Amino acid sequence: MLKFFFNGSPNPTKVALFLEEAGIAYEPHPVDTRKGEQFGAAFLAINPNGKVPAVVDGDVTVFDSNAILLYLAEKTGKFLPPASVRGETLSWLMFVATGVGPFSGQAVHFKHFAPEKVPYAHNRYQYEAARHFGVLEARLATRRYMVGDAYSIVDMEVWGWARMIPFIMGDSAWDKFPNVKRLHDDIGARPAAARAVALKDKFKFKAEMDDEARAHMFRHLASGATAAA
Numbered sequence: 001m002l003k004f005f006f007n008g009s010p011n012p013t014k015v016a017l018f019l020e021e022a023g024i025a026y027e028p029h030p031v032d033t034r035k036g037e038q039f040g041a042a043f044l045a046i047n048p049n050g051k052v053p054a055v056v057d058g059d060v061t062v063f064d065s066n067a068i069l070l071y072l073a074e075k076t077g078k079f080l081p082p083a084s085v086r087g088e089t090l091s092w093l094m095f096v097a098t099g100v101g102p103f104s105g106q107a108v109h110f111k112h113f114a115p116e117k118v119p120y121a122h123n124r125y126q127y128e129a130a131r132h133f134g135v136l137e138a139r140l141a142t143r144r145y146m147v148g149d150a151y152s153i154v155d156m157e158v159w160g161w162a163r164m165i166p167f168i169m170g171d172s173a174w175d176k177f178p179n180v181k182r183l184h185d186d187i188g189a190r191p192a193a194a195r196a197v198a199l200k201d202k203f204k205f206k207a208e209m210d211d212e213a214r215a216h217m218f219r220h221l222a223s224g225a226t227a228a229a
């Protein structure tokens, strides 16, 4: 059975959504990143980058949520836009993977977790997160789904990050992205999405973002690393 390594954060939740939507039987393996379990030798052998999600599917190992979505969609033929829009599919998958996700992640870091206020970094990542969601908003203003005429892995990928919009940019941020909100709400109403979000609640993850969690998740703090002169 497919092994799914996850926690309750946005990237694993996209993959949980696909597994639930596609009806794939899977064995959940919680990885408590606030306890440093992502750096255990067994997990690093699965994902040398030490991050969730990852899957082990027989003798195939795949890490990175976007790679997993594409792998599973191609393997099952489910939620994969048609070949006629292959170029668009790849463009939007990569746009979310390399733009929306990383900029949102940094926006969250400087808004909520950085040990000191860094206005320049905060402003830059807030601006770039909003700009990236603005690109999605413009795309969704004229179409129901991100690519093609049907719900696909690209919509799942957008949903994973759209869920975080209030945390990334504040509660009022939804007002700027009504069409992203529509897609978010449509997907969020699906039973598979409820199951994907609830998966983490079946396991006990460390809730506190305390010194132990910070030491594991923000390793540069302990490494003595400083900016290059």
Ligand SMILES: N[C@@H](CCC(=O)N[C@@H](CS)C(=O)NCC(=O)O)C(=O)O
Residues within 6 Å of the ligand: 009, 010, 011, 012, 033, 038, 050, 051, 052, 053, 063, 064, 065, 066, 101, 216, 217
């Ligand atoms: N590009 C990767 C990013 C994975 C990622 O950043 N995962 C986070 C959770 S959403 C993680 O494992 N963080 C733990 C850490 O950084 O130590 C993906 O899409 O899977």
